[in-house]
Amino acid sequence: MSPTSDSPPTSRLGDSVKPEADSANIRISAEDFQKFREFFYRKTGIQFDASKRYFVDKRLVERIEATSSGNFRSYFTMLRFQASGEEVQALTNLMTVNETYFFREEYQFRCLVDSLLPEIVARKLDRRPIRIWAIPSSSGEEPYSIAIYLLENWPGIHEWDVEIIASDIDTRILARARQGLYSTRSVQHLPSRYLHQYFKRKADGYQICDDLRQSVEFTRVNLTERADTRGYRDFDVIFCRNLLIYFDDVSRKTATETFYDALRPGGFVCLGHSESMSRSSSLYKIRKFPEAIVYQRPLETS
Missing domain, CATH: 3.40.50.150 (Vaccinia Virus protein VP39)
Incomplete structure (x- = not known):
């Protein structure tokens, strides 16, 4: 899969015109979190429990802003149906934690x-x-x-x-x-x-x-x-x-x-x-x- 593009996707299902995203007004509900965690699990095998809610919400808002989707519903629709899968990869890159160092558990x-x-x-x-x-x-x-x-x-x-x-x-x-x-x-x-x-x-x-x-x-x-x-x-x-x-x-x-x-x-x-x-x-x-x-x-x- 190719690295993610710097520009937002040009084709999305849903509303043809999206409002500019404002992180102060973007809300991820409990239902949204559940929908996303089930989707991400199917795609990666990684499951986020409730203790990871802040971590997940913060990164979802970041991608909603980056793609100018405006809200979770529009973003999630694009995430599921984007043919290229570029946004799934971009979000996966953001969600995976990569903490390590040389000679760990030598x-x-x-x-x-x-x-x-x-x-x-x-x-x-x-x-x-x-x-x-x-x-x-x-x-x-x-x-x-x-x-x-x-x-x-x-x-x-x-x-x-x-x-x-x-x-x-x-x-x-x-x-x-x-x-x-x-x-x-x-x-x-x-x-x-x-x-x-x-x-x-x-x-x-x-x-x-x-x-x-x-x-x-x-x-x-x-x-x-x-x-x-x-x-x-x-x-x-x-x-x-x-x-x-x-x-x-x-x-x-x-x-x-x-x-x-x-x-x-x-x-x-x-x-x-x-x-x-x-x-x-x-x-x-x-x-x-x-x-x-x-x-x-x-x-x-x-």
Whole structure:
């Protein structure tokens, strides 16, 4: 899907002439909130509960103003029926939260190097590349962290080709990830040697080096849309951390089934520390390694 346009849509159902939006007069009723949350859930699998009401209302008003829709009813009609889907993407970009930093939950990277990769390599008789999928990519800290950690800590990096694919539903955040510019806060947990070796100092922060930026492929994916994920196959490891907590049981089940299809037999899924697949799927084998608990697609048996 293309990034959103700067100009408002020119064709909408409903009134042919819209009043100028005034944020002081735009109201989102409880009924409006319910209609929107059901629509957004169908589109993304993300469900907003009542505690998120202020967050959702504020962003809806922002898009109503940006599109000169005037009120929620006109905006929601346009949102549902706009053929290009550009406004759905613009709103999705605004609604998704992308808070992360380099080397977050580093113990899982240790698990990757010390426990997962030795098993994966031992099974690989065809020398096909090791494939890692990071979803959501957010602004790129996680996939770049994986790349740096492998370069620094895995001797096999000199013997094996590694492909890192990073995906997100937010097109705006993907553009930031490809650019690889980060604030001092994002890199605060990195040793200074890493900053010198893998980053370029910029006036407003740090930029990941060209070699690393070219080593990660960023793609736009909606995890709950089968059409989006159909081409994602043959992965050895999937990192999906702190996304499933925003899903309900139905969306969570869809996501875990998608990961199962995307993994090679024996492949692993790493979730966030507060997440679990136990309730949403019985497809996986729970593996308790010294560094972390992960979920494995069972090996095929003859």
